[in-house]
Every structure is written in structure tokens, then in C-alpha cells.
Amino acid sequence: MNQPTDFLYIAVILVSIGIYGLVVKRNALRLIFSIELIANAVNLALIAFSRMLPSPQGQIFVLFSIAISAAEVAVGLGIIIIAYRFYKDIDITEFRNLKN
Amino acid sequence: MVGAIGFEGLGVNAWLIWMLPFIGAAFIPILRNKNEKLKSYVAVGFSLLSAFLALSILPVGLSNGEIHSQIPWFSALNLDAGVLADPLAIIMSNLVAWISAAIFVYSISYMHKEKSLIRYWFFMLFFIGSMQLIVLSDNLLMVFFGWEGVGLASYALIGFWYQDRKKDYVGKEGHTVWGIPMWTSPTHAGIKAFLQNRAGDIMMLSGMFLIFMYSGTFGFRELLTDQTWAHAMMQQNLLVPAAVLIFGGAIGKSAQFPLNEWLLEAMTGPTSVSALIHAATMVKAGVFLVARIGPLFFALSVFNMQQFFEIVAWVGAITAMLLATQALVNPEIKKVLAYSTGSQIGYMMMALGIAGLTTNFIDGYTAGFFHLISHALFKASLFMAAGAILHTVHSRFMTDMGGLRKNMKRTYIFMLLASLSLAGAPLITSGFWSKDAIFASILDSNYEFSSYLFFIAVTVAVMTAFYTFRMVGLVFFGKPSQNIVNMENKGHRIREVNQLMWLPFAVLAVASVVIGLVGFAFEGQLHHVFATYLSSTFGITENGVIPLSEVQDTTGTVEGEGQHEATSGGSEMNPVAVAASVTAFGVGGFLGYLFYIRRSVDPAKINENVVSKGLWRFLYNRWYLNSILYWMGVVIPLGFYRRVNKYFEHLLMYGINPSVQHSMVFMSKVAKMAQSGDVQIYLYVFSAGIIVITMLLLS
């Protein structure tokens, strides 16, 4: 488990899990988890690339990426809290006022 | 001296001349809650400003300078927008600007207490802006924009009184020919003018684009400098057709045969509008266009443009004859003036056409343009005077007037002066000199049928003098008509119109006489300006065309020679022409005097025999042209359309259309099927989309 490519395999697995979660889960929080899973899989891959190449840019990239994800999730959670106030639930299939 | 000045100095003035009226038009609606005076004064201010700007570039024109400034417009098509103020455009622009300024001043009083003043001023400003755009633009495309603007404004103004009150109608009520009513409402007249102009515009547009296809440019100067397009077009036998198509636009706008009918019914608008249409803007646009492109086509005379000029000359001659005869019998004052406009425009076209049929282009060209100037002056004056009379008498029929010379002294004097100019009173009126110049140029030409043209021209001159005197006689002489007696009995006093109204037409009438007094010198000067302009720009001299390249090679020498030639050319009077025009005035004037001023012969008596009665009816029914056009253009096509509608459109409306609609709605529903509002599905589609696109890319 020390080869850089191993990290890439793990990253691919994580991405797949993330996409699976996105398509199947109905809880808004889980969807955010899934998305975060993809983002973090990419981070992992980036660090692995950074080791492989080697070049430091990838690690800088990851730092930015983590910060951005944090900001994004913060806003997202805020929105979901408001949604909870309306529906007392965060099942996304409930949110169907807008359609067609 | 050809000096091209760019977008600085006077170049800006040239742009502003046509932009200012548009700016004014955009500005006027802001004043909608302000009082009437302010609106009028602002509009007049804008027109005066534009006029002074035009004046500021007049020295450039008289010294044969040129302002040509361009800015990129459609870069994809390599088109530039530009103004081209050469002597022709500058003189025309001044004419338009000052006459319209006078008409604007007149309108203040004429349109007093009119309700929709904003609309009036908006379209009036729009009108002169479009006209100045036609005059000053340097390419056919911009001319066309102005052309359409003029058409639109005229449509709106002819139908200005869209309420269609009976008093605004034109023509005698109940007069029908072949089932076609000969009296029309303002809206009807507006639409008619619009449609007939469209017919001309379509021709012009196709001519323009035909040339554009070969030359890749609309610019007048560009067309001149590179003449390979003309060569290519001639090989396809397209050059003359294209030129004639462009002339078709002029036919529509200038109300020449066969699109002359709209002008007669365009009298439904306010009289100030009629004055503008006839003197400065609308109908002159057609003549101006011919004056604009005429030298260009003449410069291409290697390519045998003879036919084009022949068509121009004959269309002019036919129109002159046609409308002059109709003017003889019409009872409405404004309509008589309208007929006379059409017929005078015919003169101008004749002159411009004959110019191209001789080697000496300059004489005919100058004659045509001189007539344009003098006609603009006296016709504006006549219309405004007629408006003043209508304003007082409240009737458009001359039979409702009569004996007005005592009550309206000033109107009488100035209208008489302008009328003399129209009739061509020898030596003292501008109309005489310009008509004389046209006669001379026809006589001097070596065109094989020039004697026929001359005959027509003289006949028309006789008729012109006659109907002018008829008009003056019916309006100002004789006993007051029943209408006036009635009005006076009711307590209306027939009296002179106010100062703001008579001053503008007085100024123009006097101007027309002043030009007449110095007519010979004026003509010489004009001849000189155009001679240098044509020779330096187009390479057209007294003896035909020299290739442009040579002109530019030897600019210095040609300049000197050109001036020399100019003073020598056109200074000899043609005795035959003078004799003819004096005789024509004499005969026509005498007859008119006899019938209508002294009233020693009762015109009704002549009408008693069959021949003259038939003739009278023929003329009064306008040669049946109106009816023919209606049958051919409206009634029959409409009938045909109804048939088509019945059998085909029914099918289309109730068979095919709904099925298209339903299938579209169905497809729309299918397209939106996934849009259920469920984020789960959205995410699924998104993920699937990535996979599909990856597959597409990999394949």
C-alpha cells in the first residue's frame, strides 16, 4: 500500500461511492456527504499525483480545494437548516414545488 | 478643389444636420405635459439649428469642396456609414433645411390648438431628419434607411387626422369611377401612399442589391472609383435593369407615372405637411436620387447607359403631361397644386433624363436642378398660402371661394407672385428661367426624339399657365361664393391670417421673384458650380466624359479649364426656347385670364358639346388610372385571395396548423418529462450525462 498508484485506486473507489450515494440517497445531508466524498477523493488523488510527479503545485491545490469545500458546505448546511424549518424533514424528494 | 474632410471641423456639422432633427424628434415626447408654445418653439428651434448648420457648410459647396467622413458600420460586410457633402448635397441640404424651417414656423400658427401636437412635431422632425439623411449619406444603403424613414413619416402625417372626419377627406363625395370611389379618408390615403411607395422601394432595394452583388459596396464614391463592377454587370446585361430598378424607387417617391396616384390623395394631411412633402422632403427625394446617381451612370457611358436616361426622360414627360391635363379640371385647390407638383417633377425628370442623352450633360443637369430649386420655393409658398385660405374658408373646393382678394390682401399678393413663378411669367420669376433652361437643354440635345419631348414640354407649359390662372381666378376674383356669403351671414368675418402664417410664404414668394430677377446670373452661377463639380468628381465635361483616371492625374489643369468652361457654357440663350416659353405663358395665361379672371367667357359653355364633355370626364376621372390601379392592385387580387383562402387556407388553418401545434405541445411535454422537480432524477440525469459524454468523446 505504499505505491502512489494505490492512492489513485482508493480515490477512484471513493469517487464511485460518492456518485452511488448521489444517485441513490434521498437525505440532503447524505448527498452533501457524497459530494464531499468525491471532492476529498480528488484531493487524495491530487496529493498522490504531487508525490508521483513530483511537483508541489498539487498540494497547494489541495489546500485551496479543502478551504473551498469547507466554505461551500457551510453555505449548503445553512440552506438545508432553513429547509428543515419549512418541512421538518430533509428528504429531497419532498422539495417538489418547482417542476415542469 | 476636392478636399475631403474627416470627422472633425465641418464634418461634424454635416453629421449633425441630419442627426439633429432625429434628436429633436426623440426629445419632443419629453415635453408632452408642457404647454403648446414650448413644444412648437422647441421643434422650430431644432429645425432652425439644423438649417444653420447646413448654412455653415454652404461655402464648402460653393467652392466645390467636399466633406466626406466615414465611420465603420457593418464591419462584417465592410460597410461604412458616412456623410458625403458635395456641392449637390450641400445645395439640396440647404434648400431642404430652410424651406422646412419656414414651414415649421408656419405650422406654429396653422396647427394651433391641435390636439396631438407631439405626434405632429415628432413626425415632422423625423421627416426632415430622414430627408437630410437621404441627401447627405454617402451610400445607397443609408439612403435607403432615410428613404424608408421618409415613407414612414409621410404615412403617419398624411393620415395625421386618423379620426377620418368628413372635412379632412379629399375628393368630391359620391364620385365613383368604375365602382371605385374617388374620394378618400386620411387613413386610406396614408395607406395608399405607403403601399405605392413600397412598390417603388422594393424595386429600389433590388436594384441596390443587384449592384451590391457585383461591386460589394453601396458607396457612391467607391462605385465611381472602381468601375469593374459595371463591366461585369454589362456582360450579364444587368447594368441598365439595375439602374432602372433604382429609378423605380424614385418613381414611387416622386409620384411619377405609373405610381402617381398617391400624391393626389396625400392632400388629406395638414397643409403644412403637404407643403413639406411637395417642396422639400418627399417628392424631391426621388429627383435628388436621380441627380445623385445620374452623373454616376453618365460617367459609365462607355457601357451604353442611353436606355436608362431615355426611360427617365419619358417617364418625366408622360407624368408632366398626364398630371397637367388633370389639373385643368379639378375643383380642389390643394389637388390642383398637387397635380402641378407631379407635373413639375416630371419636368425635372425630363431634364435629368435629357442630360444623359446628350454629350453636354451639364446643361440638362443644371436645368433640372434649377427647376427643383425654383419649384421648391414657389410650391412651398403656394401650399402655405392655400393652407391659409383653407384655414379661413373651411372648404377645400375652389368653388367655395372667390373674390377673396379684397379680404385677404397679403395672401393674394404673395400667392399671385408664387403663381406667376409656377406659370412661368417671363423674366421676373425663377420658374420662367428654370423652365426656359429645360427647354433649351431639350432643344440642344441630339436625342432623336427630342422634338417630341419639346412639344410635350411646351404643351405642358401652356396648360400650367392656364390652370394657374384658373386657380388664382377662382380663388381671388369673381363674386364671393355661396359658402362665403353664408359664412359672413353667420357672423364669420373673412380676414387676413396672422403674421406668423403669412410671413413664411411671403418670404418664399419674394425669394422666388428675387431669384427670377437675377435669374440669368443665378443660372450661370449654378451652372458654374455644377460644371466644376461634375468635371472634377465624375470627369464629365462639356464634350462628354473623360476617364476619371485622367481627371485625377491632371487635377490642376482640369480645374483651371473647368472654371473657364463653366463661364462660357450655358451663357448663350436659346432664342427658340425663350420664344417658346414666353408664348406658352402668353397663350395659357391669356386663356386663363379670359375664362376665370375677367370671366368674359363662361367655361361651362365649352362643356356643352360632346367632345369636350367626354374629355372633361376623362380628365376629371384621372384618365381612369386610379380605377385601373385599384382593380388590378386591390379588387382582383383580393377576390383571388378570397378564393384561395376559401379552398386552401381553410385547410391550412383547420387541418395542418392545429396538428403542428399539437405535435409541438406533445413534444414539449415529452421534453419536460424528466423535469419532475425531483432532485434525485436530476442527479441521475447529470451522472448519466457525464458517462454519455465520455462515451461520445471516446468513440
Add this chain to the structure above:
Amino acid sequence: MIDIFSTPALVTIILGSVALLIPILDALNKERGSKNKVYSAIAFGALALALAVVISRIFTGENLPALSLTNNGVIADDIFGAFFSIAFLIVSIMVTVSSWSYMKKKSNHAAYYSLILLSSIGMILIGYSTDFVMLLVAWELMSIPTYALAAFSKRDPVSNEAAIKYFLFGALSSAIIILGMGIVYGLTGTTNIYDSVVGMTTLNPDLMPFALLAVALFIAGFGFKMGLVPFHMWLPDTYSGAPTTIATLLAAGTKKAGFAAAIRVIVIGLIALNVHWTITLAIIAIFTMTLGNLGALTQKSIPRILAYSSIAQAGYILIGLAVAPYTNYGLDASLLQILNHAVMKSAAFVAAAAVIITIGAYTIEKYRGLGYRMPITALVLAVALLSLAGVPPLNGFWGKYLIFGSAIDAGDQAWWAPYLAIAGVLNSALSLGYYIWIIRKMYMEEGENRIRQKEPRPIVAVLLFALGFMVLFGIWYGPLLDLASMAVPNDLTHLIAAR
């Protein structure tokens, strides 16, 4: 390093400082009561100043590169960025000024205007960035404030739902973009766009599928903002649910930022990549136009029609991108249409906002007789719709005309390109169906009454500006096209030759 006086830096400083200043002012403000007007005015001032900076830079800056293709720094001061900045700033100004009226009765003004400014910075920096990291940061700076803005009507469940949908897709797409960037980084070892383009040309053929995967991810990630089918599903819901001014910002601003990023990354990057990717974009373009127009055909709510129509418009613009390698002016045409569409769509949305705050009408049935009740709004809406449909002589016509023209022009090298033009023309005809329908409702049909409503002044000003823009640049589109062609590098063809 970054020159502090380069346009992007200056604009960032101007907008950023004001964006931070507004919340501070609000915190310091002891008095109760709304300061909506003050903040709106401040934000407007900052945006106008930024616009002035950008425009003056175009006129004064000599030797500005068209679209900077260098590996020097993370942002480049080039005309491409300036072009998009002008579009974004115009949109932001229109949004800010119309919010003056729209936000009158709502709360939290300081945050609102601050977020708009921050989002504008993000959009502008996307146009200028030459590095993936910078691009990502700018992308998120643009997106995150808009998530909050979409949910801004806190008491409105619809606004919240719109925001949730928007957020989920936004977060997913940014994850996907990072994934794509990660792959490119892994393949080429650099985060600079130009270097990675160069690196791609010398790529080991075995690794090509990964490069293509990255491309697909970019198309999906940026395509989400652009509203390309099949990444468009969130778009109608969000545009119609979010506050209308924010929908304006999304439709006219962030959507165009998606195109900026796509041109920076996909088109320029892919030209180097010897792959027939263009046909993929062409297929997406056809689906996008058709689906957008079909969807709009049976809508009842005006914001929703506008949302669908903006999907369709994205399809038209994408045609220019798809044919970019084959013709010289495909990108010019797209850029022109991007700027035009920004103004047209803003005008339409702002008009819809005016109707919402004046008579509270969303559905098309309530628009009946609007021509009498709100004449200016109705007029500008009508002109904007005609312009969107591409009726000459309005500016929308020229954009479409040039795009279809470029597609036909590209027919020499790509057999399918003329079909794009045909599809585009057919779609335009289809779109007239619903545009004319709205205009008919407004003018031909009798509404509830004919009482003239008071139209909010700031919105009227915005609408008249847009009207002037649409008509003026419809008659005289020369300067815009010149600017657009200045923004596209001439050596695009060299890149094609070099591959």
C-alpha cells in the same frame, strides 16, 4: 507576481473593499431601519468604477494580448478577460440598480449587495485566470455567494428549494471540476492552463482516455453553469424559484462565466488535443437548443419561460464554440452573442421583476394587457424578447446571424456544421412561438384593467438602458464585434496547425 495595477487586480480591490465595507457599515450603523438605497448606491458606484477601469484599460492599454496564452502568473490582463468583465459588470449593475426597488420590502440588505459584489469578483476573475487553481478559486467565489443569494427570501419555501437544487448541483459540479483539473494535473504535471495545453500535445497515446475523461468532466462541470443538456435540470427550477433579480444574475452573469471558463479551458485546451471533440459539443448544442425551446413552449410562468429560453440560448452560443477550430469567427460570434444575451436576458428578467413587484404577477395569463398597465416595462420586455428571438435590427439578430454564418462557413472542414445552422434556424422559428405569444398577451389581449401602474423608477432606468443597448447595437453592432474579435486570439489557427 501579480501587478497591482493590472485590471483584474484593480477591479478585485475596488469591488472587494466595497464588498467588505458594506457589512462593516451595517454593523456600525446603530439606527434601525433599512439602508437599502445607500448600499445599493455604494455597490452601484463600485461596479460603475470597475466598469470604467476595465473600459479605459481597453482604450488606453497598448499591446494588450487578446487571450493570454502564457505561463506567467495566475491571472493575465488581457482583452478576453476585459470583454467578459464588461458583460459581467453590466449585468451586475443592472441587478444592483433594479434591486433598489426589488429589495425595498426585504431585509438583510448589506449582505445582499455584498454577496453580489463578491460574486461579481468571482465572475470577473474567471475571465482573467490562466491557472487552474485560480480558476477554481474564482469559480467558487462566484458560486458560493449565489447559493446564499438564491435562498435569500428566507420566508419563501420556493426560494429555498431553488437554492437547495442549485447548491447540490453546484457542489457536485465543483467537485467534478476539481476532479477534471486533478486528472489534467496528473497527466501534465502543471496547473497552468497553457502549460497543460502544451503538455497535452505531447501526451502518451495510452493516457488519452484519461485526458478525454477530464474533458468530459470539464464539459459537465462548466456545462452545469452554462445550462447545457443534460446538465440543465436544476436550471428552470432555480431560475424561477430564486428571487428574480438573482435569477438575472444567474442567467446573465454566472452562465456567461461558465462560457468564459469553457473557452479558457475546453476550447483552447482541446484545440491542441487531436480529438474529434467538436462533434460532441455540436450534439450537445442541438439537444440544448431544442430542449430549451420545447420546454419553454408550454410554460405558464414568465420567469420559467425565460429560464428555458436561456437554456436554448446556451445552445446557440455553443455552436460557435463547436465550430471554433474550423472557422475564424466562430468564437467572435459566440462572444458577441454572449454579451448581447447578457443584456437581453437581464432586461427580460428585470422586466419580469418589475411586474412581480408592481402587480405581483408571475403567470403569463396575468400579463394580459400589460402594454397599458406598465407601458415601459412591456415595451422593453417585448423588445428584449424579439431580440432573443433574433429579429433584425436588434442586437440579438447579429449574434445569431454571425453564429449561424460561422457554422455554414465551417462546413468546408466539418460536414456536420451546416446542420447546426439549420437546427439553429429551425429552433429560432420555434422560439418565436412563445416569444410572440407573450407579446400578444401583453398587447393584443385585454387585461383586468387598463389602469396605468407606477413603474419603479430605478427599474425603468435599467430597462431604458437595456433598450438603448439593444437598439443601438442592433443598428450599429460594429464596435461590439470588433471588441469580440479583439478578444479572440488570432493565433488560434496556429494552434490548430501546430497540433
